Amino acid sequence: xxxxxxxxxxxxxxxxxxxxxxxxxxxxxxxxxxxxxxxxxxxxxxxxxxxxxxxxxxxxxxxxxxxxxxxxxxxxxxxxxxxxxxxxxxxxxxxxxxxxxxxxxxxxxxxxxxxxxxxxxxxxxxxxxxxxxxxxx
Amino acid sequence: xxxxxxxxxxxxxxxxxxxxxxxxxxxxxxxxxxxxxxxxxxxxxxxxxxxxxxxxxxxxxxxxxxxxxxxxxxxxxxxxxxxxxxxxxxxxxxxxxxxxxxxxxxxxxxxxxxxxxxxxxxxxxxxxxxxxxxxxx
Amino acid sequence: xxxxxxxxxxxxxxxxxxxxxxxxxxxxxxxxxxxxxxxxxxxxxxxxxxxxxxxxxxxxxxxxxxxxxxxxxxxxxxxxxxxxxxxxxxxxxxxxxxxxxxxxxxxxxxxxxxxxxxxxxxxxxxxxxxxxxxxxx
Amino acid sequence: xxxxxxxxxxxxxxxxxxxxxxxxxxxxxxxxxxxxxxxxxxxxxxxxxxxxxxxxxxxxxxxxxxxxxxxxxxxxxxxxxxxxxxxxxxxxxxxxxxxxxxxxxxxxxxxxxxxxxxxxxxxxxxxxxxxxxxxxx
Amino acid sequence: xxxxxxxxxxxxxxxxxxxxxxxxxxxxxxxxxxxxxxxxxxxxxxxxxxxxxxxxxxxxxxxxxxxxxxxxxxxxxxxxxxxxxxxxxxxxxxxxxxxxxxxxxxxxxxxxxxxxxxxxxxxxxxxxxxxxxxxxx
Amino acid sequence: xxxxxxxxxxxxxxxxxxxxxxxxxxxxxxxxxxxxxxxxxxxxxxxxxxxxxxxxxxxxxxxxxxxxxxxxxxxxxxxxxxxxxxxxxxxxxxxxxxxxxxxxxxxxxxxxxxxxxxxxxxxxxxxxxxxxxxxxx
Numbered sequence: 001x002x003x004x005x006x007x008x009x010x011x012x013x014x015x016x017x018x019x020x021x022x023x024x025x026x027x028x029x030x031x032x033x034x035x036x037x038x039x040x041x042x043x044x045x046x047x048x049x050x051x052x053x054x055x056x057x058x059x060x061x062x063x064x065x066x067x068x069x070x071x072x073x074x075x076x077x078x079x080x081x082x083x084x085x086x087x088x089x090x091x092x093x094x095x096x097x098x099x100x101x102x103x104x105x106x107x108x109x110x111x112x113x114x115x116x117x118x119x120x121x122x123x124x125x126x127x128x129x130x131x132x133x134x135x136x137x
Numbered sequence: 138x139x140x141x142x143x144x145x146x147x148x149x150x151x152x153x154x155x156x157x158x159x160x161x162x163x164x165x166x167x168x169x170x171x172x173x174x175x176x177x178x179x180x181x182x183x184x185x186x187x188x189x190x191x192x193x194x195x196x197x198x199x200x201x202x203x204x205x206x207x208x209x210x211x212x213x214x215x216x217x218x219x220x221x222x223x224x225x226x227x228x229x230x231x232x233x234x235x236x237x238x239x240x241x242x243x244x245x246x247x248x249x250x251x252x253x254x255x256x257x258x259x260x261x262x263x264x265x266x267x268x269x270x271x272x273x274x
Numbered sequence: 275x276x277x278x279x280x281x282x283x284x285x286x287x288x289x290x291x292x293x294x295x296x297x298x299x300x301x302x303x304x305x306x307x308x309x310x311x312x313x314x315x316x317x318x319x320x321x322x323x324x325x326x327x328x329x330x331x332x333x334x335x336x337x338x339x340x341x342x343x344x345x346x347x348x349x350x351x352x353x354x355x356x357x358x359x360x361x362x363x364x365x366x367x368x369x370x371x372x373x374x375x376x377x378x379x380x381x382x383x384x385x386x387x388x389x390x391x392x393x394x395x396x397x398x399x400x401x402x403x404x405x406x407x408x409x410x411x
Numbered sequence: 412x413x414x415x416x417x418x419x420x421x422x423x424x425x426x427x428x429x430x431x432x433x434x435x436x437x438x439x440x441x442x443x444x445x446x447x448x449x450x451x452x453x454x455x456x457x458x459x460x461x462x463x464x465x466x467x468x469x470x471x472x473x474x475x476x477x478x479x480x481x482x483x484x485x486x487x488x489x490x491x492x493x494x495x496x497x498x499x500x501x502x503x504x505x506x507x508x509x510x511x512x513x514x515x516x517x518x519x520x521x522x523x524x525x526x527x528x529x530x531x532x533x534x535x536x537x538x539x540x541x542x543x544x545x546x547x548x
Numbered sequence: 549x550x551x552x553x554x555x556x557x558x559x560x561x562x563x564x565x566x567x568x569x570x571x572x573x574x575x576x577x578x579x580x581x582x583x584x585x586x587x588x589x590x591x592x593x594x595x596x597x598x599x600x601x602x603x604x605x606x607x608x609x610x611x612x613x614x615x616x617x618x619x620x621x622x623x624x625x626x627x628x629x630x631x632x633x634x635x636x637x638x639x640x641x642x643x644x645x646x647x648x649x650x651x652x653x654x655x656x657x658x659x660x661x662x663x664x665x666x667x668x669x670x671x672x673x674x675x676x677x678x679x680x681x682x683x684x685x
Numbered sequence: 686x687x688x689x690x691x692x693x694x695x696x697x698x699x700x701x702x703x704x705x706x707x708x709x710x711x712x713x714x715x716x717x718x719x720x721x722x723x724x725x726x727x728x729x730x731x732x733x734x735x736x737x738x739x740x741x742x743x744x745x746x747x748x749x750x751x752x753x754x755x756x757x758x759x760x761x762x763x764x765x766x767x768x769x770x771x772x773x774x775x776x777x778x779x780x781x782x783x784x785x786x787x788x789x790x791x792x793x794x795x796x797x798x799x800x801x802x803x804x805x806x807x808x809x810x811x812x813x814x815x816x817x818x819x820x821x822x
Contacts, residue, residue, distance in 0.1 A: 036779055036809060039787060040802055047595055048243050048795050057236035065199060066206045066237055070244045073210035075349055075760055076796040078803075094310055099194035100203055102313060106185045107207050109520040110322050111350040117314055118352075124310060173505055173535060176513060177528055184321055185521050212486055212623055213522040215529075231584055239587060246794040247596050248624040254588055255626075261584060322517050331510035336476060340511055343477045344518045347484035349760055368721055373468040374477055376724060380459045381481045383657040384733050385761040391725055392763075398721060447642055447672060450650060451665055458732055459658050486623055487659040489666075596791045605784035610750060614785055617751045618792045621758035647742035648751055654733045655755050 001030065002038055010042065013050030020053065020060065020086040060090040065100065072104040072116040080116050084123040094124055138167065139175050147179060150187030157190065157197065157223040197227040202237065209241040209253040217253050221260040231261055275304065276312055284316060287324030294327065294334065294360040334364040339374060346378040346390040354390050358397040368398055412441065413449050421453060424461030431464065431471065431497040471501040476511065483515040483527040491527050495534040505535055549578065550586055558590060561598030568601065568608065568634040608638040613648065620652040620664040628664050632671040642672055686715065687723055695727065698735030705738065705745065705771040745775040750785060757789040757801040765801050769808040779809055 005014075018026045033041045053063060064087035071080045087097060097120055105113035142151075155163045170178045190200060201224035208217045224234060234257055242250035279288075292300045307315045327337060338361035345354045361371060371394055379387035416425075429437045444452045464474060475498035482491045498508060508531055516524035553562075566574045581589045601611060612635035619628045635645060645668055653661035690699075703711045718726045738748060749772035756765045772782060782805055790798035 036783055036806055037802060039783060040790065040798060043599070043787060043790060044795055044799070047599075051591070051595075052240060052243050055236065055239070057232060058240075062202060063240060065202055066240050067244065069203045069206035070210045070241065071796060073207045074245060074794065074796060076800060078800055079796040095194060098310055098313060099192065102192070102317060103189060103195075103200060103203050104207065105314065105317060106189050107204060107520045107522060108211060109348065109518045109523070110318055111345060111348060111353040111518060112520070113314060114318070115350060115352055117311060121310055173509055173532055174528060176509060177516065177524060180325070180513060180516055181521055181525070184325075188317070188321075208522060211520065211522060213526060215526055216522040235584055235587060239591060242588065242591055244794045244796060246622065246792045246797070247592055248619060248622060248627040248792060249794070250588060251592070252624060252626055254585060258584055326514060326517050329510065329513070331506060332514075337514060339473060339476055340480045340514050341518060343480035344484045344515065347481045348519060369468055372721055372724060373466065376466070376728060377463060377469075377474060377477050378481065379725065379728060380463050381478060381657045381659060382485060383655045383660070383759065384729055385655060385756060385759060385764040386657070387725060388729070389761060389763055391722060395721055447646055447669055448665060450646060451653065451661060454650060454653055454736070455658055455662070458736075462728070462732075482659060485657065485659060487663060489663055490659040600788060600791050603784065603787070605780055606788075611788060613747060613750055614754045614788050615792060617754035618758045618789065621755045622793060643742055647740065650740070651737060651743075651748060651751050652755065654737050655752060656759060 002033060004038060004042055005030070005033075005045070007046065009046040009050040012054055013045040013048070016053040017045060017049040020049075020064075020089055021082055022085060022089070025082065025085075061087075061092060064090045064092055065096075068097065068100050068116075069104065072101065072112050073108045075112065075115070077115065077119050080119045081123055084120045085127070088124075088127055097124070139170060141175060141179055142167070142170075142182070144183065146183045146187040149191055150182040150185070153190040154182060154186040157186075157201075157226055158219055159222065159226070162219065162222075198224075198229060201227040201229055202233075205234065205237050205253075206241065209238065209249050210245045212249065212252070214252065214256050217256045218260055221257045222264070225261075225264055234261070276307060278312060278316055279304070279307075279319070281320065283320040283324040286328055287319040287322070290327040291319060291323040294323075294338075294363055295356055296359060296363070299356065299359075335361075335366060338364040338366055339370075342371065342374050342390075343378065346375065346386050347382045349386065349389070351389065351393050354393045355397055358394045359401070362398075362401055371398070413444060415449060415453055416441070416444075416456070418457065420457045420461040423465055424456040424459070427464040428456060428460040431460075431475075431500055432493055433496060433500070436493065436496075472503060475501045475503055476507075479508065479511050479527075480515065483512065483523050484519045486523065486526070488526065488530050491530045492534055495531045496538070499535075499538055508535070550581060552586060552590055553578070553581075553593070555594065557594045557598040560602055561593040561596070564601040565593060565597040568597075568612075568637055569630055570633060570637070573630065573633075609640060612638040612640055613644075616645065616648050616664075617652065620649065620660050621656045623660065623663070625663065625667050628667045629671055632668045633675070636672075636675055645672070687718060689723060689727055690715070690718075690730070692731065694731040694735040697739055698730040698733070701738040702730060702734040705734075705749075705774055706767055707770060707774070710767065710770075746772075746777060749775045749777055750781075753782065753785050753801075754789065757786065757797050758793045760797065760800070762800065762804050765804045766808055769805045770812070773809075773812055782809070 014026070030041060053060070058066075064083065067083045068080065068087055071083055084097060098117075101113050101117045101120065104116060151163070167178060190197070195203075201220065204220045205217065205224055208220055221234060235254075238250050238254045238257065241253060288300070304315060327334070332340075338357065341357045342354065342361055345357055358371065372391075375387050375391045375394065378390060425437070425441075441452060464471070469477075475494065478494045479491065479498055482494055495508060509528075512524050512528045512531065515527060562574070578589060601608070606614075612631065615631045616628065616635055619631060632645060646665075649661050649665045649668065652664060699711070715726060738745070743751075749768065752768045753765065753772055756768055769782060783802075786798050786802045786805065789801060
């Protein structure tokens with residue numbers, strides 16, 4: 001791991017980030033870190049995942065709800081993809097996620113809801129396939 | 138009340154809207170309804186408050202969390218004002234609301250967080266003053 | 275068709291949606307409806323296509339103009355694609371659509387206009403190819 | 412008038428701008444033009460009002476419909492105020508404007524619609540008061 | 549000053565924030581910090597002003613240019629007001645700021661440019677009045 | 686070249702556009718111009734590249750900084766791609782671009798920064814590969 005990642009806050013953030021988004025995805029981002037992207041990886045891991053997600057004020061399930069709501073409003077499909085997976089890891093059900101996007105439809109408009117739900121449906125299908133495969137073993 | 142408001146879904150929505158946003162605010166909106174705004178009041182009360190807020194899938198506290206997150210991202214201070222009050226009515230504490238805006242700072246940017254928090258702080262101060270006055274009686 | 279789709283408002287919306295967006299596209303969305311997406315399909319078909327597009331206040335051509343304008347501003351390419359096709363079905367010419375995106379350039383900025391026009395150009399080329407093929411038979 | 416305003420395109424744009432937004436409002440903007448704002452006034456008058464609004468491809472009524480749709484989506488209340496007045500000047504009725512904002516509610520979300528309609532209602536009330544006063548003379 | 553503000557990064561950020569936005573404005577924000585807003589003040593001062601503005605990679609003048617560009621695009625008039633003042637403190641001239649907003653007009657659309665320029669013009673007028681008063685002493 | 690492109694302002698804009706974005710990309714856009722897209726190409730080349738980029742008030746390096754900042758905030762990946770290449774042509778280093786996106790993270794939120802940086806990293810890798818290939822000859 002790059003030297004500048006060697007801080008206490010980074011370690012704390014890394015653990016939160018891995019637990020929410022999955023170790024594999026996070027490893028891929030860190031492995032890809034080069035002189036152009038490393039400072040961003042550091043900032044995101046320390047501030048977003050160390051500081052914010054490390055705060056005890058709200059549980060992870062609630063933080064996932066907040067994120068999906070904001071990301072749908074912000075029109076950020078890549079992040080919606082990551083955070084639908086995170087939401088499932090944090091205990092949201094398929095029905096919870098459905099309700100969030102119905103509320104998005106009313107407050108952010110139907111296009112935001114349809115776009116977000118399409119991404120969410122893909123992630124949910126992938127997770128089901130993965131679980132089915134794991135169950136078949 | 139205007140004739141076109143006389144539907145079952147409107148009545149259901151009206152009850153939800155009053156319980157969340159306060160009867161006084163809702164009455165003001167409905168009293169102001171004229172030929173230009175009545176159809177919008179009907180749509181919002183039926184669709185948003187009857188259909189969506191009437192769904193059992195998420196509790197009101199969670200719906201308030203979703204709304205504050207979306208409204209901060211959408212840059213809608215008038216609606217943030219209404220829904221901070223709604224959030225307090227639905228059981229969110231001052232600390233819960235603070236945490237939401239800290240998460241807004243990271244995902245929507247610092248300006249969205251500072252603008253939203255300013256409005257929220259005003260509502261919280263008003264509610265404290267109102268409660269202090271009520272307590273003094 | 276799923277049982278919850280069996281309402282009068284859904285039937286009305288379905289007809290409008292099919293006439294504007296094309297029966298094939300709509301059928302695909304409804305066929306894909308599962309426990310995750312069916313409530314959204316219901317909401318969109320009833321409220322957006324039954325209630326709103328069912329209103330006599332504006333003709334369909336005008337509603338298409340409004341939609342393209344909003345969708346370009348909202349940065350929603352998937353929906354622009356659908357509604358450029360809808361606009362052609364509702365009688366807008368290629369020149370009308372061109373003018374809308376020129377106005378988008380001034381009010382929403384050049385990137386919104388270029389992104390939107392690129393999607394529109396693809397749809398227009400597809401429609402021309404389809405018509406040429408149909409004409410050749 | 413400032414020397415740099417002395418172009419053919421500016422004169423053409425100025426005429427369009429005055430006819431749509433009202434001579435009084437435009438005069439105020441131009442009178443206020445100083446070394447900081449004059450280049451912007453020139454760009455807007457020439458580009459937006461000379462080039463775009465001078466195009467024959469769409470009538471003014473349609474351009475007003477496009478503008479209100481975009482401005483509601485873009486969350487720009489100052490411009491909504493100007494262009495509701497412009498829309499009335501260009502022949503849109505109160506009912507047309509109402510329909511636009513109902514469509515905004517579905518596609519841009521309820522907060523965009525309520526915020527935009529509030530501004531529109533104020534302009535419509537002002538115009539009615541002005542007309543009543545004029546009629547009383 | 550509140551105890552949680554007592555970190556090295558906060559001190560570094562506070563210095564940067566005061567030098568850019570003015571000591572008076574910053575003091576007002578910190579004095580107003582209470583249990584609701586203090587964590588946000590800490591996050592903003594440490595993260596935004598300590599971490600980011602403390603980076604040597606770009607000079608302050610350039611960071612002001614970036615901020616005005618983003619804030620105009622983000623539709624955040626309160627922050628534009630603060631950062632036009634900051635831009636003047638960081639050495640941007642009135643003409644530099646004018647050019648930024650002309651570029652905003654083309655890329656973010658005319659409404660973003662007019663709204664932003666209006667706020668900027670007010671700040672510039674205030675600063676001129678302040679300087680004239682100071683010069684008259 | 687199409688007849689309507691035959692203006693002095695178009696020629697001036699074309700030169701700027703080619704120098705910033707690369708002659709190959711611009712040629713592709715112009716070659717693709719047809720009755721649907723030609724007026725947009727004309728508007729963009731004349732106003733954006735002739736008028737704005739032709740202004741002496743800011744150097745091209747600064748205009749690239751402004752553009753990347755706005756485009757990240759506006760969520761326009763296609764344009765970010767073009768203008769990262771333009772920024773490199775205008776003398777920004779990889780480190781300058783990195784700093785811009787770190788500032789985007791704070792003010793527009795982490796998703797805007799990660800999305801933008803991903804596109805920028807791809808362009809930077811392509812340019813390095815191209816230069817390596819050119820150097821190997």
